[in-house]
Amino acid sequence: MAGKLRKKTYQLRQTVVMIGMMGAGKTAVGRALAELIGVAFVDSDHEIERASHSTIAEIFERDGEAFFRARETEVIARLLNGIPSIVSTGGGAFLQAPNREVIANGGISVWLKADLDLLWERVRHKNTRPLLQTQDPKATLAEIYGARVPIYADAMIHVEAEEKLSIAEMAEKVAAALVKAGALIEEDDA
16 A cells, blocks of 8 residues: 555663653653553652652651662662663652662663753642742752753763653654664564
8 A cells, every 4th residue: 555654663772761850751751752662661769669668758758868869779770670661760860870870881861851941831830849849949940950960961862852842752752862872773564
């Protein structure tokens, strides 16, 4: 049949770890990317909560940040040793040197790079961001952004978030970047 659309299939070589600021779309885009390429999606914070039977906030309060960060590194390492998938991390995960090392050795880090105005637009009406529960949440976000961007820049792949793109279109943009980097093999089905 002339004009028949060909369906693409993908083969993921390594687990992809989505990193970036709160509001960048790590979870939404990661989930859509996993669906697009036909692999599992895992949220590392959810895995930590599931394993500990506690929320992240409860772990921080009860056991402290050092304990949480150690568990985070263990979970990320375990996820990287499994079948290649898409992993979304908390915004602070990539800031930790042990996590960057584990990710660099066993996966592909993808920074969803969103500018400050876009991030603010996405998070300003949400009360689920503990770091922004301050007198001036926009200034706090800007301070966090300024501190984290130089570290996020160490990611293997950078994908610019665009306000005009849908979640599915952003997933396609990330897939294209992964193909270009050789981390994702794209094949046309006949």
